[in-house]
Amino acid sequence: MMLIPCPWCGDRLDAEFTCGGEAHIVRPDPATASDAEWADYLFMRKNPKGVHHERWFHAHGCRRWFHITRDTVNHRILAVYAITDSAPEAAG
Amino acid sequence: MAEHWQRQSPLTHLGLSAHDKNETSAASLVMAELRFLAKVTLRGRIPGESVRTALGVSLPGEPNTVMTGNNLSALWLGPDEWLIVGPPDAERAMTGQLAKALPGTAVVDVTEGRTTIRTRGPMVLDILAMGCPLDLHPRAFGPGRCAQSTLGRSPIILHQVDGAPLFDIHVERSQADYLWTWLETAGRPYGVAVEAVTAPPAWRRPAPRRYPGAFPPFAPSPSRQPTRGATVPARSVPSS
Numbered sequence: 001m002m003l004i005p006c007p008w009c010g011d012r013l014d015a016e017f018t019c020g021g022e023a024h025i026v027r028p029d030p031a032t033a034s035d036a037e038w039a040d041y042l043f044m045r046k047n048p049k050g051v052h053h054e055r056w057f058h059a060h061g062c063r064r065w066f067h068i069t070r071d072t073v074n075h076r077i078l079a080v081y082a083i084t085d086s087a088p089e090a091a092g
Numbered sequence: 093m094a095e096h097w098q099r100q101s102p103l104t105h106l107g108l109s110a111h112d113k114n115e116t117s118a119a120s121l122v123m124a125e126l127r128f129l130a131k132v133t134l135r136g137r138i139p140g141e142s143v144r145t146a147l148g149v150s151l152p153g154e155p156n157t158v159m160t161g162n163n164l165s166a167l168w169l170g171p172d173e174w175l176i177v178g179p180p181d182a183e184r185a186m187t188g189q190l191a192k193a194l195p196g197t198a199v200v201d202v203t204e205g206r207t208t209i210r211t212r213g214p215m216v217l218d219i220l221a222m223g224c225p226l227d228l229h230p231r232a233f234g235p236g237r238c239a240q241s242t243l244g245r246s247p248i249i250l251h252q253v254d255g256a257p258l259f260d261i262h263v264e265r266s267q268a269d270y271l272w273t274w275l276e277t278a279g280r281p282y283g284v285a286v287e288a289v290t291a292p293p294a295w296r297r298p299a300p301r302r303y304p305g306a307f308p309p310f311a312p313s314p315s316r317q318p319t320r321g322a323t324v325p326a327r328s329v330p331s332s
Binding site: 008009010012013015016049060061062063 | 101155156169170171173225226240241243247
């Protein structure tokens with residue numbers, strides 16, 4: 001069990017949310033990207049032991065997407081920020 | 093928007109009206125179905141005053157709160173989404189008023205999508221806590237607050253109406269039977285009673301306007317009357 005701080009609804013149980021996976025993946029230009037770059041964009045994801053930026057969706061609540069910076073070792077949530085924002089520097 | 097004669101509550105088959113004469117004072121959980129409450133969703137950037145002028149209720153700006161007025165409740169569902177709940181049969185007039193007052197905003201009648209289970213009683217907080225991850229303790233929740241969450245894994249919109257405490261659970265139509273049974277099962281060891289709820293007072297538009305009658309008097313046009321004894325002309329069969 002994990003409490004996730006939704007920017008709108010406050011702390012809610014993780015069962016109300018859907019994880020959207022790694023955040024801040026930049027789509028390369030398909031006209032110029034090599035096959036390797038495109039495959040990296042499509043399939044390759046970080047799987048860090050430590051700080052990770054993720055997208056989350058409050059599916060059973062306000063139905064809004066937002067970003068979370070989470071430590072995958074101890075599930076500590078280091079930052080919550082808007083879906084349009086870039087990753088905070090301090091949280092790594 | 094269903095007509096009256098088509099309308100059926102998703103809990104009809106439980107025959108609740110046969111049980112609602114029982115004594116409720118000894119029960120720890122008292123449940124009732126509020127049938128056919130008018131429900132309208134609003135989406136968009138909406139100035140709260142325009143809704144107040146059109147319906148007589150303001151839109152709450154603070155997340156997960158409810159504003160009431162003119163027999164309506166406006167529930168916050170998202171930063172640009174609200175649910176307005178009113179007495180039965182108000183949905184047609186409400187959508188008409190809103191569509192006129194808020195051009196370019198999504199105003200959708202979702203009356204038939206959900207039904208409402210009203211729960212109260214001394215054990216209601218404990219029984220809801222068996223299946224709902226929300227903190228409903230008075231220090232965290234209270235009258236005039238609402239939340240979307242799950243109850244017994246079924247998605248709900250929860251609205252605390254007063255501090256008695258009394259909760260209105262707006263549940264999706266297809267899950268209403270499941271959730272009613274779930275609540276009954278959860279409360280059975282402590283005593284469950286069903287009560288009848290008198291219909292809430294009718295909603296009146298702030299500025300009344302007459303609508304033309306729904307059904308004009310029926311008068312068949314004489315040209316389409318079949319003539320008695322008329323013969324049907326034989327169809328020519330193409331020779332092959």
